[in-house]
Amino acid sequence: MTESGILFASVLNGLTTGAVYALIALGLTLIYGVLHIINFAHGAALMMALYGVYFLREKAGIDPYASLPVMVPAMFAAGYLLYRFVIGKASHGKDENILLVTLGVSIVLENLALLLWKSDTRSIETAYTFSTVAIGSAMIAVPKVVAFGGALVATAVLLAIIGLTDLGRAIRACAGERQGAKLVGIDVEHVFAMSFGIGLACLGAAACFLLPAYYVNPQVGNGFVLIAFTVVVLGGMGSFVGALAGGFLIGVVESVGGLWLGESLGQIGIFLIFIAVLLFRPRGLFGARA
Amino acid sequence: MRQLWLIGAFAGAVALMPAFVTSGAALNLAIMTLYAALLGQAWNILGGFGGQFSFGHAVFFGTGAYAMAVLQSGFGLNAWLALPLALALGAAVGLLVGALSFRYGLKGSYFALVTLAFAEVFRILANTFQFTGAGVGIQIPLRDSAADMQFAGKPGFLYAALTLVTASLLVAWWLKRSRYGAWLQAVRDNEESAAALGVDVFRVKLGAIAISGALMSAGGAFYLQYFRYIDPHIAYGPAISVEALLAAIVGGMGTVFGPLLGAAALQLLGEATRGLLEQTPGANLIAYGVLLVVVVMFLPRGIMGLFEAKR
Numbered sequence: 001m002t003e004s005g006i007l008f009a010s011v012l013n014g015l016t017t018g019a020v021y022a023l024i025a026l027g028l029t030l031i032y033g034v035l036h037i038i039n040f041a042h043g044a045a046l047m048m049a050l051y052g053v054y055f056l057r058e059k060a061g062i063d064p065y066a067s068l069p070v071m072v073p074a075m076f077a078a079g080y081l082l083y084r085f086v087i088g089k090a091s092h093g094k095d096e097n098i099l100l101v102t103l104g105v106s107i108v109l110e111n112l113a114l115l116l117w118k119s120d121t122r123s124i125e126t127a128y129t130f131s132t133v134a135i136g137s138a139m140i141a142v143p144k145v146v147a148f149g150g151a152l153v154a155t156a157v158l159l160a161i162i163g164l165t166d167l168g169r170a171i172r173a174c175a176g177e178r179q180g181a182k183l184v185g186i187d188v189e190h191v192f193a194m195s196f197g198i199g200l201a202c203l204g205a206a207a208c209f210l211l212p213a214y215y216v217n218p219q220v221g222n223g224f225v226l227i228a229f230t231v232v233v234l235g236g237m238g239s240f241v242g243a244l245a246g247g248f249l250i251g252v253v254e255s256v257g258g259l260w261l262g263e264s265l266g267q268i269g270i271f272l273i274f275i276a277v278l279l280f281r282p283r284g285l286f287g288a289r290a
Numbered sequence: 291m292r293q294l295w296l297i298g299a300f301a302g303a304v305a306l307m308p309a310f311v312t313s314g315a316a317l318n319l320a321i322m323t324l325y326a327a328l329l330g331q332a333w334n335i336l337g338g339f340g341g342q343f344s345f346g347h348a349v350f351f352g353t354g355a356y357a358m359a360v361l362q363s364g365f366g367l368n369a370w371l372a373l374p375l376a377l378a379l380g381a382a383v384g385l386l387v388g389a390l391s392f393r394y395g396l397k398g399s400y401f402a403l404v405t406l407a408f409a410e411v412f413r414i415l416a417n418t419f420q421f422t423g424a425g426v427g428i429q430i431p432l433r434d435s436a437a438d439m440q441f442a443g444k445p446g447f448l449y450a451a452l453t454l455v456t457a458s459l460l461v462a463w464w465l466k467r468s469r470y471g472a473w474l475q476a477v478r479d480n481e482e483s484a485a486a487l488g489v490d491v492f493r494v495k496l497g498a499i500a501i502s503g504a505l506m507s508a509g510g511a512f513y514l515q516y517f518r519y520i521d522p523h524i525a526y527g528p529a530i531s532v533e534a535l536l537a538a539i540v541g542g543m544g545t546v547f548g549p550l551l552g553a554a555a556l557q558l559l560g561e562a563t564r565g566l567l568e569q570t571p572g573a574n575l576i577a578y579g580v581l582l583v584v585v586v587m588f589l590p591r592g593i594m595g596l597f598e599a600k601r
Binding site for chain 1: 343345390391393394396398399400402403404406407408410411414415528532535539573575576578579580581582583586587590
């Protein structure tokens, strides 16, 4: 394969990973946009969702893509309850507290996984795990192509919910003007919990698309959480378009950076972008406010 | 003044401990508590007194540990000479992180995230470069002599840790009563008002992160001398950052004795869960995570808040 052919394949691979990053980041940016808090437990929640998909496949024989109707509502319920009974109660109106509580939740989840399922890295094998499709001169794994399409569809669904439904209108009202929303009779705490639930539901979808091409272990969330933060910060906190664009950009940077600098140093590119954006343009590419 | 007496009484009591306690396990528990208290106090200087929540204090810890390791094994420097250099390097990394993030006005969640990212960058770098031993890490040779800061028995390490903790307590005591400390706490409570009253917010924060970085790198240096081994995951991984902030928050942020109490509570909790759930890795961390959530929910001012409420 020629030099440019390798680069083309690398960019395509980056775009497929980027779509999943975007989906994970959308959940994070929704929670930030509405609640103005950073959900530190996002990576740990994704890890739990990946285990959910894994066990549905191994114990019940359900295909990862077929487990979507189970995982999305399950993660939504988990998010709703987590906000109602833990995060919302602990905030005392201070953002720092929520940061710390979600950090505590992530420590608990991660070590619970370690306790229950040991530190083994697990992956599943399906009929399509090793099949590829040719796109131009590049061969891309089928699960990655599905993940790309699936992430885009899930994103469209999310945007439709936010943009077109009554719930979406209430969410946008609470995000923009908390007091005003309360005055017109919106149950703000309920809407906050719904937003948190939808944020985690995105992770449920992401896990279903991710696992066939990936793996799960108790630490797997850590890698994603910083990448998701980077995507959100790069795109602008609370911006959906930004999360999408940021996800693709980071996916490509990681893939192409890994090609040039090797796996371990390639990741540094992500963190340097993250630090640079935070320092020089904290509102990101599409963010409205600093 | 009363707090100064308390610090003196604490130092004296711990110093007498080896005369009565000979059990290696008990001394080890005391050493690990002191070590955790040092990390907690380092975090407390910036997070508790300065209100800047760092999620990546490992960046200073790892720098101290690696500085000691590289200076000793790579350059053949004596440990006692390497220690001040390690502290200076920790402060310098603090100034670097602080200058970049405070210059651009990062605070709250943004500051927490950027410190986390700095720790990750350092972890990947340490994992890559040859002079830090890459993924394998660095083991320093066993010498077992006080001249190399490797004490033959536990009491030597206890005194070393006690010296560092006492120094950190004195720094916190000084912050409580000095002009600089008042500036720092004013910046924490209301940055705009502090600036309006003529406090140079940027330099005050920079001072806090430098002190905090130096203390945290002292913790890293102590870790290296005690365990004689460091690798990128231990040095720059998230566990150390969490340990530091946990001790300060559980004990009580912005107080002199909070981190020490928090460290003691966490060590006891860790021992208890280890005893209850034998051979289950991570059980003590589950308890830590639950404790963090519970403390933030019900005891926002930490264990120290219990004492203050009574008065």
